[in-house]
Amino acid sequence: MNMEEFRASARSIVNDPQLTYPQRKHYLAGLAESALEYPPLSDAAREALNKRIICDIFEGPAPYRARYILPDYAKALTNGSAHLELEPAKDLDEALNFLLIMYTQVPSITGYPVYLGDLDKILAPYVADVADDALYKKLRLFWIALDRILPDAFVHTDLGPDDSRITRTVLRIERELLQIVPNLTLKVDPERTPDDLILDAVKTVFEVGKPHFVNHPLMVSDLGEEYAAVSCYNSLKVGGGSHTLNRLNLKEVALLHQGDVESFLEETLAAYVELNAELMEARIRYLVEEAKFFEHDFLAVEGLIDLDRFSAMFGIYGLAEAVDILMEASGKEGRYGHGEEANQLSYRITSRISELVAARPLPYCEGNRGRAFLHSQSGIDSDLDVTAGTRIPIGDEPEMFDHIKAVAPHHRLFQSGVSDIFHVEDPVRRNPTAMVDIIRAAFREGMRDFTFNLASNGFIRITGYLVRKCDIEGFDEAGARHGSTALAAGSVKNSHIMDRNVKRVLSRESSPRAPE
Amino acid sequence: MKAAQGHLNDVIRFSAVDGPGNRFVLFLQGCNFNCIACHNPYTINECDSCGECVEPCPEMALWFDGRHQVVVDDDVCTSCDICIEVCPYDSTPLSRMVALESVLNQIREVQPFISGITVSGGEPTLQADFVASLFCAIKSDDDLSHLTTFVDSNGSAARTVWDRLLPVMDGAMIDLKALDPITHLELTGADNGAVLDAIRYLAEWQRLYEVRLLMIPGMNDSPDSVEKTARWLYDIDPRMRIKLIGFRPHGVRPQYSDIPAADPAHLEELATIIRDTGFSELVVV
Numbered sequence: 001m002n003m004e005e006f007r008a009s010a011r012s013i014v015n016d017p018q019l020t021y022p023q024r025k026h027y028l029a030g031l032a033e034s035a036l037e038y039p040p041l042s043d044a045a046r047e048a049l050n051k052r053i054i055c056d057i058f059e060g061p062a063p064y065r066a067r068y069i070l071p072d073y074a075k076a077l078t079n080g081s082a083h084l085e086l087e088p089a090k091d092l093d094e095a096l097n098f099l100l101i102m103y104t105q106v107p108s109i110t111g112y113p114v115y116l117g118d119l120d121k122i123l124a125p126y127v128a129d130v131a132d133d134a135l136y137k138k139l140r141l142f143w144i145a146l147d148r149i150l151p152d153a154f155v156h157t158d159l160g161p162d163d164s165r166i167t168r169t170v171l172r173i174e175r176e177l178l179q180i181v182p183n184l185t186l187k188v189d190p191e192r193t194p195d196d197l198i199l200d201a202v203k204t205v206f207e208v209g210k211p212h213f214v215n216h217p218l219m220v221s222d223l224g225e226e227y228a229a230v231s232c233y234n235s236l237k238v239g240g241g242s243h244t245l246n247r248l249n250l251k252e253v254a255l256l257h258q259g260d261v262e263s264f265l266e267e268t269l270a271a272y273v274e275l276n277a278e279l280m281e282a283r284i285r286y287l288v289e290e291a292k293f294f295e296h297d298f299l300a301v302e303g304l305i306d307l308d309r310f311s312a313m314f315g316i317y318g319l320a321e322a323v324d325i326l327m328e329a330s331g332k333e334g335r336y337g338h339g340e341e342a343n344q345l346s347y348r349i350t351s352r353i354s355e356l357v358a359a360r361p362l363p364y365c366e367g368n369r370g371r372a373f374l375h376s377q378s379g380i381d382s383d384l385d386v387t388a389g390t391r392i393p394i395g396d397e398p399e400m401f402d403h404i405k406a407v408a409p410h411h412r413l414f415q416s417g418v419s420d421i422f423h424v425e426d427p428v429r430r431n432p433t434a435m436v437d438i439i440r441a442a443f444r445e446g447m448r449d450f451t452f453n454l455a456s457n458g459f460i461r462i463t464g465y466l467v468r469k470c471d472i473e474g475f476d477e478a479g480a481r482h483g484s485t486a487l488a489a490g491s492v493k494n495s496h497i498m499d500r501n502v503k504r505v506l507s508r509e510s511s512p513r514a515p516e
Numbered sequence: 517m518k519a520a521q522g523h524l525n526d527v528i529r530f531s532a533v534d535g536p537g538n539r540f541v542l543f544l545q546g547c548n549f550n551c552i553a554c555h556n557p558y559t560i561n562e563c564d565s566c567g568e569c570v571e572p573c574p575e576m577a578l579w580f581d582g583r584h585q586v587v588v589d590d591d592v593c594t595s596c597d598i599c600i601e602v603c604p605y606d607s608t609p610l611s612r613m614v615a616l617e618s619v620l621n622q623i624r625e626v627q628p629f630i631s632g633i634t635v636s637g638g639e640p641t642l643q644a645d646f647v648a649s650l651f652c653a654i655k656s657d658d659d660l661s662h663l664t665t666f667v668d669s670n671g672s673a674a675r676t677v678w679d680r681l682l683p684v685m686d687g688a689m690i691d692l693k694a695l696d697p698i699t700h701l702e703l704t705g706a707d708n709g710a711v712l713d714a715i716r717y718l719a720e721w722q723r724l725y726e727v728r729l730l731m732i733p734g735m736n737d738s739p740d741s742v743e744k745t746a747r748w749l750y751d752i753d754p755r756m757r758i759k760l761i762g763f764r765p766h767g768v769r770p771q772y773s774d775i776p777a778a779d780p781a782h783l784e785e786l787a788t789i790i791r792d793t794g795f796s797e798l799v800v801v
Contacts, residue, residue, distance in 0.1 A: 401529045401626055427533045430799055433631065434532035434539075441629035 006035060026111050033060040039282040039290075045275045053252040054276040056283065057245060057315075057380060063283050064291040065107035067313075068230055071304045072239040073117035076102060077125075083298035092126040092135075096142045103150060107297065108231075112152040115230040116182055118238075120159045120166040127166060136169050143173050147181040153465035154231040157182045161189035161216045163197045171200050175207045178458065180466050184211035185229040187219070188443060195436055202435040205452060209459035209466050212419075213450040215411075215443040222415040232465050233378055233417040233449055240309025240367045242416065244283045247315030247377040248276045250322035250349070251386045261326055261345065265352045273314075273356040280312050280372060281362055288364045311368035313416045314357045315377030319346055320387040337392035337406045347409050350390060354413045373416035391420050400424075404442055411448040422452040429454070519645035524614045525559050525638060529626050535666040535689065535725060537631025540623055544646075545611040547639040549670050550705040551693065553732050553775070555767035559638040560606040569599035569609050578609055588612075606769070616649055624659060632664030632686070641673035644680055651684035666725060670704070671711035678717060687725030688718050689759075694736045695745040703735060712748075719753045727756060731783060732763045733776050742786045746793040757797040760787055 001009070013019065013027045038061040041049065048054045059067060077095055080088040084102060089095035099117070106113035127135055146155065159167045174184065186201045187193070193216070201211055212229065219227050219235055226238040236242055257268040287293050288307070299305045323336040323346045334342040354374055361370050376389030387393045390410045397403050400422055407420045428434055435452065442450045453459075459466045525543040528534075534541045547560045554560065565586045570578045577592035578599060586609045593610070600608050623633060633654065635647050651665040664686040671690040692711060694700040700708035718724040727749060731737040749756055762778030787800045 399529065401629065404629075424532075427801075430801070431532045431537070433537040434530075437538035437631050438530070438629055444628050 001035065006031070022111075030058075030060060033062050033064075036062040039286045041282055042275075042278060045278045045282075048272065048275045049279060051252070053249050053256075053272060054279050055247050055249065056279060057247065057377075059109055059244060059283070062291065063244060063287040063293075065109070065293055065297070066241050066243045066287060066310065067109040067245050068114050068234055068236055069106060069108055069241040069299065069305060070115045070228055070230060070236055070238045071102070071106055071113075071117075071299050073099065073102070073304075074122045075239075076302070076304050077122060079302075081298070081302055081304075083302060089126065092123065092130050092138055095123060095126045096138060100142070100145055100149065103146075106299070110152050110154055110231075112150045112155050114154050114156055114234070115228055115238075116146070116155060116157040118158045118187075118228060120162075120164050120170065123166055124164065132165070132169075135165065136173070139166070139169050140173050140177070143170075143177055143179065143182075147177070147179040150181055153180050153183060153467065155182045156185065156228075156230045156232065158185045158187060158228045159201075159211065160187035160197070161193045163194055167197065168200065171204045174204050174210070178208050178468075180459075180468060183232055183465060186211040186213050187216040187229075188213050188439065189216040190440065190443065192216075195433075198436045198439060199432055202432040202439070205435075206429050206432070206454050207457060209453055209457055213439050213443075215446075215448050215450075218412065218443070218446070218448055229417070229449075233419040233451075234313070234375070235415065235417045235448075236311075236373070237309045237367050239304070239306050240311070241305065242373070243287050243310055243312040243364065244280055245313040245315050245375065245377065246276050246280045246283065247317055247375075248272055248353075249318050249386065250316055251318030251325065254318075254322035254325040257326075257329075261330060261348075264326060265348065269349070269352060270356055273353060274360070276314060277357070277360045277362065277372070280314065284312055284362060284364050307364060308366040311365040311416075312362060312372050313375040314353075314372035315375040315389075316350075316353060317377045317379060317383070317389050318386040319349065319376075319390045319410075320393050321385075322349065335396075337396065337398055337403065343406050343409075346390070350410050350413050368415070374414050375416040376410065376414045376418035378419050388419075390414075390418060397423075400438070404438075404445060404447065408442070408445040408447045412446050414448065417449065419449050419451055420447075422450070424452050424454055426454065426456045429456075519643070519649050520616045521613045522616070522619065522643050522646035522650070523562070523611060524619075525556075525608065525611045527619075527622060529622075530629065531634070534634040534636060534668060535632065535687065536664070538629055539666070540626055540630050540633045542619065542633065542635045542640075542650075544635060544638040544640045544643050545608075546642050547637055547670070548642060548672055548706065549639065550606075551670075552703060552772045553693075553730060553763055553768060555764075557606045557767075557769050558600045558603060558608040559611075563607045563609050563611060564605060565609075566605065568604055569602050572598055572602050574598060616646070616653060619650060620653055620657070620660070623654070623663070627660055627663065630663065632666060634666040634668055634689075636668035639670050639672065640667055641669050641677050641681075644673065644677045648680050648684060651681065655684050669714070671714040672706065673714060674710060675713065675717055678714065678721075682721055682723060685723060687723055688714075689726040689728060690715055690718065690724065691728045691730065692745065692749075693730060694741070695748055696741060699736055699741070703732065715749070716752055719756065724753070725757065726759050728759045728761060730761045730763060731778050731786060733778055733782075735775075737778070737782065737786065739785065739789055743789050743793070746790045746795065750793050750795065754794055755797070756795065757799070758790055758795050759799045759801060760790060761801045 009031055013024055077089045077098055080086050086098050089098045103113045108114045159170060214229050223235060223237055227235055228238050229235045253268060253272045257264045294300045294307045320336040323342050327334060327342050336342050336346050357372050357374050362372050365371055379388035411418050439450050458469050460469055523545045525545045528541045531539045531541045543559060545559055546562055567586055570586060575592050575594055577589045578586055581587045588610055640647050654660045654663055654665060665684060667685055667688045669688055669690055693703045697708050715727060762783045764777050765773050765775060783800060787798060790798050
């Protein structure tokens with residue numbers, strides 16, 4: 001980009017009537033970063049990146065903060081923070097005040113914290129003497145503040161697996177406020193989480209499209225007790241996080257492969273896994289060694305994050321297309337989600353990737369014994385004709401039982417997150433126990449995450465985050481998937497969509513802006 | 517008597533509308549009522565192999581076998597349902613006799629996901645031997661015995677039939693089309709004496725999960741008749757679960773398709789009447 005192009009890009013951001021002031025600042029920062037040179041890469045990796053066969057999700061060429069950061073908020077509340085000039089919290093008011101302040105200082109790829117803490121657990125020490133109505137009032141105000149101060153659909157909190165007064169109060173507030181922020185996960189443990197809590201959460205999904213449900217014992221076995229689901233579907237260690245997320249487009253890899261399935265797994269796939277790993281290594285080294293993020297950020301200095309609990313996420317997407325392309329090339333019938341042979345091929349591919357990633361050391365990834373975490377990446381708005389992660393293409397999903405059976409075997413491999421979205425019909429509202437049955441069984445089948453969506457509530461799930469249907473009224477689903485791109489291309493005449501208030505909440509992670 | 521085979525129309529592996537929780541549902545072929553509001557009339561009669569459907573089948577999946585019986589090639593059939601549309605006898609060539617063991621295997625496959633199974637139809641009590649055998653097999657199988665067993669019925673079976681099911685049946689959902697016998701006859705082609713008795717009998721045995729009242733505009737939905745029905749039910753068991761369903765023309769036979777859909781506002785009025793009777797568990801659909 002020459003200086004003239006740079007200035008034109010900056011001007012278009014500064015003058016963009018769709019963007020709020022903080023949004024303009026965020027994009028201007030991205031533009032400035034994009035003017036810097038990329039960390040050194042081999043020619044092969046550079047070419048694969050340019051062709052978006054491997055992809056840095058437009059994180060920017062000079063990473064100066066980790067993509068996902070999960071501060072140890074409980075420790076901060078207990079010890080206080082010198083940087084923030086805050087004393088240890090002594091009661092609920094002080095704890096909520098402390099957290100609201102701290103959230104504004106937690107970096108991430110989006111500029112907003114992707115993790116707010118497991119709020120039912122970290123607030124538990126402060127509520128013993130708070131009456132129910134006072135708890136409700138304080139949490140409700142806190143919840144409104146979260147949505148207004150942190151307007152990004154990837155700001156996330158976790159609840160469970162144990163039941164508590166806070167957990168129930170939060171679910172009640174969620175059903176009342178119908179806010180996009182925060183995104184929400186309920187940890188489910190078959191032994192510890194009562195049916196009645198899952199039922200309450202299912203009823204909350206009917207109203208507001210969240211929480212997601214995650215398989216707590218599986219997460220604990222991969223990540224330890226102190227983990228959280230953050231952003232959407234990203235499971236990482238608390239007190240740690242992920243430096244970067246780089247993803248491999250399996251559809252593109254399959255398209256350029258010539259030969260049989262065996263040579264795909266042994267040669268072509270292995271080569272591109274290495275290129276994506278190379279990209280990750282370059283980005284991790286820049287963050288840690290050049291930007292020296294862990295040497296100066298107050299979270300690291302005060303021990304609220306620890307480099308040893310970090311790793312990086314190796315993402316894949318387009319599995320469905322890759323399977324179908326390889327099946328067709330072998331002259332075989334059947335496609336992913338609809339045939340045993342195709343499904344078996346999909347498991348071979350993800351198992352092979354898992355082996356390759358587990359065999360590739362990466363620096364500063366002690367959070368996963370020096371290796372990347374595997375991640376089934378759920379897409380960004382600009383993805384066209386390629387299916388998110390390991391999902392079955394939208395509209396091509398088989399009935400729910402076959403759907404679960406087809407995708408469940410992948411889930412165990414993706415320690416840092418995997419997702420499939422199940423669409424359910426409105427009559428299930430009158431029988432929420434049916435969803436409790438299915439969620440419990442899905443976890444027995446080995447699923448890591450279970451997310452479902454009801455067609456008739458006021459929310460729509462895009463890649464994993466929520467938008468309100470009223471916010472995209474007038475756009476069909478395809479339009480909404482393009483998020484800001486579609487809006488930018490659209491006429492300003494549709495200003496009820498572009499109204500500043502309407503777009504107050506962005507989904508930055510899914511709509512990263514590529515430098516133009 | 518044990519029956520190792522049932523005459524099956526279809527199964528649904530996950531259903532949220534056929535009893536409590538997620539359920540595996542078997543739709544059995546054949547019904548002894550002829551309800552004008554029937555949403556799946558192709559389950560009423562047994563196929564008599566007249567063959568009217570053989571030629572219209574666009575996939576050529578239907579043909580006559582050596583005994584002049586219409587048979588279907590499952591590998592070719594696309595479930596386009598044209599055979600059902602052209603059937604002159606409210607039947608289908610796609611129903612089939614299935615072995616008990618094959619049904620059990622299907623249930624074993626989904627059992628982690630479900631609260632139980634429901635037999636519907638058609639009228640499942642017409643195949644009471646098969647239903648009793650199925651329920652009995654479930655209750656005596658270590659992997660399946662936690663599943664609840666429900667029957668979705670028009671209530672026409674006699675006490676002797678229910679007596680066979682009661683030891684292995686957890687609950688029944690009974691349709692009451694009308695309390696008034698003449699209205700009932702008009703709506704179903706059958707008398708309602710057995711239905712009323714089944715409701716009493718199942719309630720007495722505490723196996724009446726739900727009574728369903730389908731409101732058909734202008735036929736059985738006057739406030740007066742609903743109030744009488746509610747009082748009659750209340751006298752039997754005030755804790756009874758009632759499901760009030762508004763008629764929708766979807767799926768009904770062409771000659772009845774001009775019956776309008778139930779008006780939601782009117783349905784809400786009727787719901788109020790039922791609640792005022794004293795029922796607390798009322799579901800309006």
